[in-house]
Amino acid sequence: MQKNSVKVSMAVVRRLPKYYRYLGDLIQNGVMRISSKELGKLMGLTASQIRQDLNCFGGFGQQGYGYNVEELQKEIGRILGLNQTYNCVIVGAGNLGQAIANYEGFRREGFALSAMFDVNPRLIGNTIRDIKIYDIQDLGTYVLENDIQLGIICVPKEQSQGVADTMMENGIKAIWNFAPADVQVRDNVVIENVAISESLYTLTYLMNEPQLEI
Amino acid sequence: MQKNSVKVSMAVVRRLPKYYRYLGDLIQNGVMRISSKELGKLMGLTASQIRQDLNCFGGFGQQGYGYNVEELQKEIGRILGLNQTYNCVIVGAGNLGQAIANYEGFRREGFALSAMFDVNPRLIGNTIRDIKIYDIQDLGTYVLENDIQLGIICVPKEQSQGVADTMMENGIKAIWNFAPADVQVRDNVVIENVAISESLYTLTYLMNEPQLEI
Known part of the structure; x- marks a missing residue:
């Protein structure tokens, strides 16, 4: 697993499972792409909070295009160690x-x-x-x-x-x-x-x- | 129930049940008085964090004497609404x-x-x-x-x-x-x-x- 060079605060870490769950629900509902604003509205966070959180891990969105839901969930799963048994x-x-x-x-x-x-x-x-x-x-x-x-x-x-x-x-x-x-x-x-x-x-x-x- | 005049942050509120539980364990073990330093050591918090948290509700300790465990637990229970059914x-x-x-x-x-x-x-x-x-x-x-x-x-x-x-x-x-x-x-x-x-x-x-x- 790729190690992150920057230490991430526990507050951010504790939000990751919530991202993982919401993104999983979006995949189930056939949503392929989502903006930080829309994701924030769903999760009760601001768009800038979401961008800040995800930037801790290098950032995943493309300016103006939002996030690829499936890729983002997979990547967060990997960060959470859920790609292992x-x-x-x-x-x-x-x-x-x-x-x-x-x-x-x-x-x-x-x-x-x-x-x-x-x-x-x-x-x-x-x-x-x-x-x-x-x-x-x-x-x-x-x-x-x-x-x-x-x-x-x-x-x-x-x-x-x-x-x-x-x-x-x-x-x-x-x-x-x-x-x-x-x-x-x-x-x-x-x-x-x-x-x-x-x-x-x-x-x-x-x-x-x-x-x-x- | 007496209302608090100051708004308390959710971070403090979320620590109150933990205080309540630790104080309950202390009562069970016959401990009647505890300093913020000792309580902090038990709970993994600093003494000043504990004093800050409890000061949000008016403060309960007596300088140099620490907290009366039973009174403090009862008071935190009241704040949490646990004196009701x-x-x-x-x-x-x-x-x-x-x-x-x-x-x-x-x-x-x-x-x-x-x-x-x-x-x-x-x-x-x-x-x-x-x-x-x-x-x-x-x-x-x-x-x-x-x-x-x-x-x-x-x-x-x-x-x-x-x-x-x-x-x-x-x-x-x-x-x-x-x-x-x-x-x-x-x-x-x-x-x-x-x-x-x-x-x-x-x-x-x-x-x-x-x-x-x-």
């Missing part, structure tokens, strides 16, 4: 773990989920969409032997750090954590702590402060 | 809808979930933790008759806007949307589009650019 496991096979295992976009985008893990004997041995649920005691060995790069944590918060530690000890380099507790990682491991309830509490704030400037 | 419904009773219905903190924090809705005849009539699943055709009437304020959308993206429209037509003022498509709302309705995959794609970006400044 990632070996994944999910730890915690409850409703949330199952929801992620069933997420349609997961396989399409190169996330190769090969196993789930749980402590519950009633779940161990079952399969979800051909994915077998293993005993959580086998997590470390499985991760090591199957070159798993990405670990997804869907266990209660009390267990989350322990699961993360086992993952990291066995070579996992990225953790997507849904437990409502920020997991601590080593220097060479990247993490996204999702904390779903935070967006709910933002919503209740907004319900009570509808005059807020956004 | 919200009548909620979940539309989409699949894995994700069930995960949210089962989320332990949901009831504790005043979210009164009274019904779920689905199109699947095999789900309609069942209950999840005492919550009945109704036919989605009854959504509008139910929302209107039961004074539902908050609607949670866990349906596929193709159905999400239609569900949101029915919610808004019947008086819902806040929507928590998990469908991977940004739902458009009226002026007097607030929305949080969660788009879970965005954090996954941020993670794959970070896996490929570990030198990024965060």
Whole structure:
């Protein structure tokens, strides 16, 4: 993968998946070309914000012609690392773990989920969409032997750090954590702590402060 | 509820739920008082950032004594509107809808979930933790008759806007949307589009650019 010479701010990085999603919808709807103004209107951003964001990666538009939707999506996908395959496991096979295992976009985008893990004997041995649920005691060995790069944590918060530690000890380099507790990682491991309830509490704030400037 | 006279930026608002969660964990661990420096270390923020954030709401600490953890959490909860009760419904009773219905903190924090809705005849009539699943055709009437304020959308993206429209037509003022498509709302309705995959794609970006400044 081509490395960018300039460091990009996390604010820009966090907008890239949104570009990727909107451009994917445009492709589905048969749109082949779009101006920064039109894309901005769709996404709730200004045209200049969009041009600035994309210029961080060299810029893709042609003055007066707008962006080629398919090329731009492909390029953003490449920047996001979605042109690669990632070996994944999910730890915690409850409703949330199952929801992620069933997420349609997961396989399409190169996330190769090969196993789930749980402590519950009633779940161990079952399969979800051909994915077998293993005993959580086998997590470390499985991760090591199957070159798993990405670990997804869907266990209660009390267990989350322990699961993360086992993952990291066995070579996992990225953790997507849904437990409502920020997991601590080593220097060479990247993490996204999702904390779903935070967006709910933002919503209740907004319900009570509808005059807020956004 | 006391209104704040100063407009607060969304960046600060989005950090408040994180303060709320960390302070809750401190209370559970018996910590009664904490300095902005210690809290910052826990949360990955600087002490001055924390003082700035909390000063937006009048400031709570006492110079040299730090913050009273329980009082601060209670006050932030009040600012977030968590001292109130919200009548909620979940539309989409699949894995994700069930995960949210089962989320332990949901009831504790005043979210009164009274019904779920689905199109699947095999789900309609069942209950999840005492919550009945109704036919989605009854959504509008139910929302209107039961004074539902908050609607949670866990349906596929193709159905999400239609569900949101029915919610808004019947008086819902806040929507928590998990469908991977940004739902458009009226002026007097607030929305949080969660788009879970965005954090996954941020993670794959970070896996490929570990030198990024965060």
